Amino acid sequence: MKLTTAGELLASYVRRLVLEQQEIVSNIASKQSELSGTIKIVSAEGFATSFIPKLAAEFQARHPAISVQCVTGSHSDIFREIRHGHSDLGMSFENRPDPDISTVVRFGCETKIIMRRGHKLAGKSVLNLIDLARYPIATSLGTTTRQIFEHRAAIEGVEFSIKFQSTNSASIFNYLSASDAVSFGIELTSREWLDQGHLVARPLDNPEPFRRNIYISVMADRTLPRRVETFIEFIHQELRLTLRNNQGWPSS
Structure with missing residues (x-):
């Protein structure tokens, strides 16, 4: 059975609401100002080999209460994982218009x-x-x-x-x-x-x-947990540092 357009909109709203409520409960339970919890990433295979593991280790050195989960997939897999709330953010080389997905970082790089x-x-x-x-x-x-x-x-x-x-x-x-x-x-x-x-x-x-673009995407209209927002900014800074030194350039 396929959902109608109205049904898809309702499903997207419910998924966002559930994720945000889970985050509120988690924050109350932890009673900590320190970043904690799991950051769930879905990415193209190339990023998961060395870039994301290195980045995760550096981020956890600053925020030891953070854990990271990384799965790989195709562009379609990445969007599906984000859309259904299974992953907090996606990292890929492709980007296509999708009402359920927002691109928060776009960064160019040289092949x-x-x-x-x-x-x-x-x-x-x-x-x-x-x-x-x-x-x-x-x-x-x-x-x-x-x-x-x-x-x-x-x-x-x-x-x-x-x-x-x-x-x-x-x-x-x-x-x-x-x-x-x-x-x-x-x-x-x-x-x-x-x-x-x-x-x-x-x-x-x-x-x-x-030339290629690197995209970081999240669920559209979702209020992201502070740990995810902080990690995305951390990735963006690393991209600026790494790619600017190697003929990369910011696209946004």
Whole structure:
């Protein structure tokens, strides 16, 4: 059975009301000014590998009574989790109009080419699509970034040889470390491997068509718990610091 439009509106209102009442009860029970409780996050897989765990640990160092729950999913999964109140916030690379979802942070970032340290292309300061065509490609399955690269390659008449595909970013990075393959992504989601020195990232000579936005979304019209608002601001500050130092830029 499918709800009518009026039924959907009522269901959304009830979900928001229940979440806000639960938060009031929790605040009364805790009787604490300190942030406490669980922050529930749903995100694209790339964010959950290293960025969110690192961020959670840093946030908990300041607010030890906080716990964090993180699940991953597609863009549709992320919106569904938020809409039904199963997650407090979502983090993704995609954003589509939805009356039940509000975007609270949008931040731009540059897509770069990632490869192992010691790769022949690592010696170049800037790369182009023709450079990539000379080497095997490792890529995620069904991502917008891959679609953008394939579209641009078709326009420029460049053919890629895709040799490894996975829905798991760690698998891709490990494959890059062990081969001459190259991949494309943002430094934020590969930060752990870059910092450890296993991989390097190089910019494209024409980065504009490959730029991405990072979105943080919440349930529309919901009064967010203070812990969630504080955590979102913490994420925003980290994005500003990390991406501004790596050719990122705030979109809002």
